[in-house]
Amino acid sequence: MTLQTDTILADEPNFATRMVRMLLADKFALCAAIFLVFIVILAIVGPSWLGELATKQNLRGRNAAPFDWERGWVWWMGADALGRPLLARIVVATQNTLMVAAGAVALSAAVGTLLGLVAGFSSPRVNQVIMRLADVIMSFPSLLIAVIVLYILGSSILNLMLVLAITRIPVYLRTTRAEVLEIRERMFVQAARVMGASDRRILFRHILPVVLPTLTTLATLDFAYVMLAESALSFLGIGIQPPEITWGLMISQGRQYLTNAWWLSFWPGLAIILTTMSLNMLSNWLRIALDPVQRWRLEMKGRKNG
Amino acid sequence: MIPPPGLSEGAMLKFVRKRAVASLISLVGLIVMVFFLSRLTGDPAALFLPVEASAEMKQQFRELHGLNDPLLVQFAHYVGDVLTGDLGESLRKARPALDVVLEAFTWTLWLAVITMSLVTGAAILVGSLAAFRAGGFFDRLSSIISLIGASVPDFWVAIVAIVVFSVNLAWLPTSGTGSLLHWILPIAVLFIRPFGIIVQVVRGSMIGALSSAYVKTARAKGVKSRSIIFVHALRNAMLPVITVIGDQAASLLNGAVIVETIFGFPGVGKLMIDSILQRDFNVVLAAILVTALAIFLMNLLIDLAYALLDPRIRH
């Protein structure tokens, strides 16, 4: 009897090409990605580029109104209570805002994932200990804890990062553990075991790659969450302290002028919304793009659009 | 349509007991952590007394509160105090800290319960309908709305809302709790984010449930669309949704801090901020303990809801 005459699909393009194609297929995600790249560039070059301008006080230009096209572009969004150009300040604040969020997400994702892998793969007792710990952190009122810890330890970028990271660890821990518990029973893990693969190899070569897409999606979503949390803390006055600035702090600083100079709080708020929205959009796209079962939706769309 | 059946009481009781025992361990962990927060993050005497207190006063304070005892003894005392409901005095109000906190907590609880009820009902309805005609106009509209909802910072919405509705239009009061009108803005602001997030989860989960095999069976039986969505698919789709509802409710209980502060709402969040600024640490710790306990009980409720929804979990 001959080999079954099944058609074998043509070789697939590599991962990067595929992702770019799927990104092009989803206009919203594409815009979000472009916007985020732009924001990241601002975060890198912002402080050195506009740092001086953003801190120079100009008492004659206090609360200058926006849309004054006569002046330089940094004044287009108006000026704050000390006459500093808002646009320049927003650009400069990008770095702190993103850094705190990125640091907290990276830290919580790394620790949470590792603990989740361990919890999902080790003895029931270790598993229990880790899970109860997560329960405790989960039932802690995270924002309240952040408030008190920051008050006691003093607020610095590092402390803020740490506090936010700790409160987000359980999210990754639970997700990872749940996935590991499911994946470790899958046949291909058993097959690797039969071949004599070590626990470490099974965890990092077979299980982690399957969990990773979920975690990436989650981290993107969480980035938005952490950014909002940081802004909230800074808004309350217990996050970042002046003269450092973040978007959240800028909103807080503008609050007392709300009735006569709305733009002080409005622009940084808009910056936060656009960034978190882009992150959420990108996360939605990632969820589909990284899922082999759902991927075709994007690939089909790309084809239809030519 | 006939009402879905309940479940046997025996199985339920057993489940509750099992969950309660498991969470008791977490509860102990919680108390330990609150204790260490209060004792190890610095000198409590420095923390609890006004900044200008003299060394003598500090010494007196330590002796009075047994702060010179070994840590374990202190911990035993603390556990004893917690179990008898004695969480110290509020320095600011000269009343038991627990009373002060419970009073404020009642406000927050109402706020959270009302908001979450509205959110849950609305999100389930919108998410289910979006999922039923996935890709349609309503789906796309609700996707955009939920995306924006999940992305906006609530404090920003709060201050913008005050400018628009209270200052410019003068429709609603800016702060306080006097009348029903006072509730509208805080609830509306707190509604936005959980709504955006839960709609997305409901939609995703419902799409999965609607494409499942048992829905095919229901269609083959000739069951009506409404019944397929809200009876067959929804109950199955609720499991992940319940988890998120729990998370959101928890973050409402502690995240109302900001909204309460902005709207001058006398809830536990505002109480905490005020107490921290005025160094009323007994109240701060009591507030944390009470809120944690509440979140804790809520997680237990979520577990029960799971078991109620899915008979397979009861085993």
Place this chain on the structure above:
Amino acid sequence: MADHLLEVRNLSVEFHTASGVVHAVRDISYHLDRGETLAILGESGSGKSVSSSAIMNLIDMPPGRITSGEVLLDGVDLFKLPPHERRAVNGRRIAMIFQDPLSHLNPVYTVGWQIREALTTHGADAATAAAEALRLMTRVGIPEPERSLGKYPHEFSGGQRQRVMIAMALALRPDLLIADEPTTALDVTVQAEVLALLEELQEETGMGVLIITHDLGVVAEIADRVVVMEKGVLVEAGTVREVYKNPQHPYTKKLIAAAPGKGEMHAPAARAEPVLSVRDVRKTYGSFEALKGVSFDLMPGETMAVVGESGSGKSTLARILLRLDEPDAGTAHWKGRDLFTLSPAELYKLRRDLQMVFQDPTQSLNPRMTVFQLISEAWVIHPDILPKAKWRERVAELLVQVGLGPEHMGRYPHQFSGGQRQRIAIARALALEPQLIICDEAVSALDVSVQAQVIELLDKLRREMGIAFIFIAHDLPVVRDFADHVMVMQKGDIVELGTVRAVFETPRQEYTRALLSAGLDPDPDVQAAHRAARLQRAAS
């Protein structure tokens, strides 16, 4: 035109997918009368289920689209009915049961509720529905029917769940019952019972039955007429006997030829020194005794088939021999060393000798690894087998050996068909140069024609490389052409162990005989004889 109960005319359905438009069925026509059973026979991808989905209005549009044709029920075109009338047909006039009753029953409602819903949906009041549900449960043979109404689907066995599905489908005495692979996931003895129940109910109600299956045996057992489908096209139609005895289309001929259990049986050589010697292996999970003291010997290069129904402990045995699970008691000496007492380091070395091929290659191959990575992983784990420079060459060699080509090296598992994936899994096992391969239901998930090819491949490997096999299957005919010895297991015990000829021709145990007679033969005449024998035994 004569009035048939159901008539499908020139039906074409297409689906829009990532890789273009798929013509699921093209221009197919068939008909069915009251009291008659028509089988649609086809392998996976043949489109055999599509027409029934069209009849039941279960095709999602988009991505699906009915491009032509009509479906007449007593002369009325279902496609032209307004939606509410169309819905009223489902359940009342046409009912359907499915392959996997566990996922097709709603997990969060009691079965009683689900049966009652079928009745109330079409206008019955609650009291009538409750009484009727009880009657139906009793009729389909569920023990303790009253109490069972309050149970959830996961609390039943597979066969009982299918009975519940049948009860639900027949609640309104439909004119037509569509059964989509109704017995595929069931044990052979349970399959026979369910098919018998279907036939009884058909006699009672006079309904037409449309059964969709891949199994010639099921066709022989239950159907009057059969239509054969291949890649969306109806290639042959006729009475069951006509089609079996005198197939016209090459595809039908191929299908019939591929049915297992017709070749020459092996005559094993005299037994000498065993390579594997298993003694008194026991295992309990909680209060469930999975293995109650299993002992047997395996000679080098020999094939031992282990046959049993679900719950017989055959898969537990495989897992324990490979130390994926730990036994409670017993020994298993491989070349004189007890597998169960090896240290992890010793076990690691021994893994090379013992390999496994799993049931479902879709699940046993890591979806994120290429074929090259999958096969060469063996040498990453055991670096002393082969220097890295030779990996590509050796992978190519192995692929050719299992009937694939070196050009497949860079592809991912999902780009292959089921049979090809199983070949990759076999190549992976061979990479370690094992002396024993344990196949756990290795061909059960494959189409019949592919099954035959994979078994042929395994047989070739045995002849050429002297590899011993422990071949686990739930299906007796599959092992008939391949095994030297057959071990029949039931509830954790070995009930019969002997040469393949002895077990098949002169079974000593009642259970073995029951298994053999419950198995369905593709030949309608042979199957009729089996059936007569079974009925006679049941009567006595």
